[in-house]
Amino acid sequence: MHEKLRRQVSDICNTLDRRGLCDFRRGIVSVYDRKCGVILIKPDRMSCSEITPIDILAVTDDDRGLIDGEGALPEEFEIHMEIYRRIGSINAIISSNPVYATSFAQTGRAIKPYGTTHAEYFGDLIPCTRKLSPNELSSDYLGSYGRILADTLTENPDWPQKVGAVLGFSDEVYTVGRTAEEALGRMTAIEGVAKLAYYTEMLMKNGASGGTRMQEDLLRMRYERENPVD
Numbered sequence: 161m162h163e164k165l166r167r168q169v170s171d172i173c174n175t176l177d178r179r180g181l182c183d184f185r186r187g188i189v190s191v192y193d194r195k196c197g198v199i200l201i202k203p204d205r206m207s208c209s210e211i212t213p214i215d216i217l218a219v220t221d222d223d224r225g226l227i228d229g230e231g232a233l234p235e236e237f238e239i240h241m242e243i244y245r246r247i248g249s250i251n252a253i254i255s256s257n258p259v260y261a262t263s264f265a266q267t268g269r270a271i272k273p274y275g276t277t278h279a280e281y282f283g284d285l286i287p288c289t290r291k292l293s294p295n296e297l298s299s300d301y302l303g304s305y306g307r308i309l310a311d312t313l314t315e316n317p318d319w320p321q322k323v324g325a326v327l328g329f330s331d332e333v334y335t336v337g338r339t340a341e342e343a344l345g346r347m348t349a350i351e352g353v354a355k356l357a358y359y360t361e362m363l364m365k366n367g368a369s370g371g372t373r374m375q376e377d378l379l380r381m382r383y384e385r386e387n388p389v390d
Contacts, residue, residue, distance in 0.1 A: 162193065168200075170213045170215070172344050176254070179348060182208050187255070188254070189202050189253075189254050189340065190254075192221070193251075198218055198220060198227065199237070201234065202215075203229065204231060224237070235302055239255070239305055239306040242309075243309055243336065246311075246314070247320050249320055250324075250337060252336065252338070252339055252340040253336050254340075256332060256347060260355040261333045261350045265328055265329065266331075270286055271354050272373050278356070280387075281352075282383070284316065285373075286353075287326055290308065309334055324342065335347045
């Protein structure tokens with residue numbers, strides 16, 4: 161069942177490892193077959209380098225019932241499920257901890273678009289969530305976190321499709337897409353632009369405030385040139 165999606169999730173997990181985009185067994189990939197109401201997701205506590213298609217879990221979206229697979233369901237499933245529920249245009253999510261992008265998440269800072277490389281891939285800043293409240297931490301932490309991620313990503317109606325990435329305050333990086341390949345492309349790109357942003361800010365020497373956002377007309381022009389409307 162869902163053999164094609166199993167291979168897809170497995171291949172993307174392996175690719176995350178090869179590209180150095182996950183560590184400490186943190187990378188989680190999921191794909192949502194909305195028509196069948198089934199989510200395919202990487203099991204808990206397995207390295208992305210070890211994953212094969214047979215390891216991928218198939219879970220129903222209504223009662224979290226395990227259809228197939230023998231591993232443990234990761235806690236990130238609840239977070240992914242909340243994002244899927246709130247943003248109907250996405251069918252794939254990757255949560256991982258690439259070093260440079262995660263550094264911005266751990267400082268609670270958005271990644272500003274300083275140059276044309278960022279503009280071509282994302283077209284705007286990559287937002288970061290707020291901190292969770294004490295009540296959110298003590299009551300339904302995972303669901304609350306998923307809702308905050310989704311709320312942050314939809315603060316601008318263009319962000320789910322154009323940016324497709326959000327930083328979790330003090331946590332890690334989430335990318336979304338209409339397909340798993342799109343989410344993977346964004347995870348790869350976000351680490352590249354985060355590295356550029358880090359060194360840009362180091363050179364600007366402006367302290368915690370960071371540098372100057374690039375000019376808006378150039379940002380729009382470069383993004384629209386690389387991402388024409390269908």
